Amino acid sequence: xxxxxxxxxxxxxxxxxxxxxxxxxxxxxxxxxxxxxxxxxxxxxxxxxxxxxxxxxxxxxxxxxxxxxxxxxxxxxxxxxxxxxxxxxxxxxxxxxxxxxxxxxxxxxxxxxxxxxxxxxxxxxxxxxxxxxxxxxxxxxxxxxxxxxxxxxxxxxxxxxxxxxxxxxxxxxxxxxxxxxxxxxxxxxxxxxxxxxxxxxxxxxxxxxxxxxxxxxxxxxxxxxxxxxxxxxxxxxxxxxxxxxxxxxxxxxxxxxxxxxxxxxxxxxxxxx
Numbered sequence: 001x002x003x004x005x006x007x008x009x010x011x012x013x014x015x016x017x018x019x020x021x022x023x024x025x026x027x028x029x030x031x032x033x034x035x036x037x038x039x040x041x042x043x044x045x046x047x048x049x050x051x052x053x054x055x056x057x058x059x060x061x062x063x064x065x066x067x068x069x070x071x072x073x074x075x076x077x078x079x080x081x082x083x084x085x086x087x088x089x090x091x092x093x094x095x096x097x098x099x100x101x102x103x104x105x106x107x108x109x110x111x112x113x114x115x116x117x118x119x120x121x122x123x124x125x126x127x128x129x130x131x132x133x134x135x136x137x138x139x140x141x142x143x144x145x146x147x148x149x150x151x152x153x154x155x156x157x158x159x160x161x162x163x164x165x166x167x168x169x170x171x172x173x174x175x176x177x178x179x180x181x182x183x184x185x186x187x188x189x190x191x192x193x194x195x196x197x198x199x200x201x202x203x204x205x206x207x208x209x210x211x212x213x214x215x216x217x218x219x220x221x222x223x224x225x226x227x228x229x230x231x232x233x234x235x236x237x238x239x240x241x242x243x244x245x246x247x248x249x250x251x252x253x254x255x256x257x258x259x260x261x262x263x264x265x266x267x268x269x270x271x272x273x
Contacts, residue, residue: 003072003120005029007053007109008079009046010037012177013127016218017076018046020226026074029066053079053105059112071119074229077106078127082183083141084208085190086197094190095141102145107152114165121164123234125225126153128171130244134251137267138187138207146171157236168234170225173244176215183208196273203267216241 004021008014009030018030022045030041031051041048051058066072083090083098110117110124117124131139132146150169157167187208191201221240228238239245250259264270 001025001027002074003027003029003066003069004074004076005031005066005072005113006076006078007031007051007105009041009048010034012179013172013175013218013221014078016222017078017225019044020219020222021074022046024226024230027069029062031062031079053109054100056108056112059108063112063116066113066116067119071122072113072116073120073122074125075110075113075117075122076125076127077109079105080127080145082139082179082186082208082211083145084139084183084187085204086138086195087140089190089192089195089197090141095144098141098145099148102142103148103152106149107156110156114163117165118163122166123229124156124160124165124167125229126156126167126169128153128169130171130173130239130247133171134247136207136210136263137269138204142183166234168228168236168238170238170240171244171248172221173239173241173247174211174213174215175221175241176212176217179211183211199273200268203269207267214242 002025004026006014006017006021006028009018010032018028018041022028028046029049030046031049032038032041033050033052035050038048038050049062051062080102083094106126126149128149129146131143132150135143153167153169160167184205187204191204192198197204224240225238228234239248261270
């Protein structure tokens with residue numbers, strides 16, 4: 001039985017992926033940060049693991065367990081969140097938190113499980129985002145983190161090749177999940193009457209909810225990703241979900257000045273404050 005480890009499985013994309021891989025016959029190690037979510041995962045037949053992806057000691061313990069069980073065939077680095085709001089309102093601290101989870105943890109988790117992946121000539125799947133290609137205002141930290149995931153995936157793919165470990169980057173578009181709810185919560189932490197961007201608070205809130213505009217069901221996303229994983233030669237880059245192809249195409253084809261003006265208009269940044 002092949003083994004898959006998926007981070008961030010409490011809900012949304014992560015849980016849908018766990019269900020899809022389990023149905024396909026994988027032994028699924030499903031991680032979540034909260035004990036109550038792990039209990040739900042165990043009850044559903046997964047090997048639930050309480051894990052903070054930034055906890056190096058916990059990652060080392062998990063790596064030992066995986067090795068003892070026979071290695072790892074698929075690692076899906078899915079855990080992440082969206083920091084929303086003006087970059088200067090969040091400042092360096094918000095950027096550090098965003099990169100710790102969305103970027104640094106991708107390297108940390110993969111590094112911890114390298115031996116288990118090498119043993120089984122496994123596959124690493126990094127969940128990026130089209131937001132790393134088409135950057136929008138009020139999501140700068142999130143967009144930057146996903147652009148970083150793209151860059152490190154490109155490098156890591158080459159560096160893992162000598163060990164027969166493959167890497168696939170996935171850039172989802174709009175997928176039905178709790179992402180918008182969590183992103184809205186993040187945005188509300190920054191929205192303040194003291195902010196220079198206070199007059200644009202409705203636009204900030206709209207950006208936080210943008211991922212749920214006509215979203216692709218998470219089950220469809222998981223089904224298509226599983227199909228790609230099971231190919232003899234998985235694609236280097238996989239774009240799934242509503243907008244996943246249109247947004248990168250816009251970023252590539254449209255003149256930068258034209259795109260800037262459209263984004264300013266969309267988010268109320270075409271007027272003086």
